[in-house]
Amino acid sequence: MFEQVGVFDATFSALEHSMKIASMRQAVIAQNIANAKTPGYEPQSFDEELMMAVKRSDKKKMVLEEELSDLTKNSIDYSGYVKMMTTKLNILKTIASQGRR
Numbered sequence: 001m002f003e004q005v006g007v008f009d010a011t012f013s014a015l016e017h018s019m020k021i022a023s024m025r026q027a028v029i030a031q032n033i034a035n036a037k038t039p040g041y042e043p044q045s046f047d048e049e050l051m052m053a054v055k056r057s058d059k060k061k062m063v064l065e066e067e068l069s070d071l072t073k074n075s076i077d078y079s080g081y082v083k084m085m086t087t088k089l090n091i092l093k094t095i096a097s098q099g100r101r
Contacts, residue, residue, distance in 0.1 A: 012088060019078065022074055022078040024046060028045070028046045032067045036067070043067070
């Protein structure tokens, strides 16, 4: 008679996954920036398909400006995911509080 509905739908899983990927990417970028002046350091790139850091084949030299640009873009992406998650949670909070009336 009643269809069972999960409180946390597929959107939560997708957002959680996206936030984890952004966090991993942030760690790789931060490592590149931290090693910017290390002689012989080859910058790492985050490979989303495999979810692991791999050496960049197209670059032998770390370009700080590119890393900072990647860091900014990733921070904006992560902030967007957090805002979407917050919105979803606020909707659930509203539904729960309206259900008590």
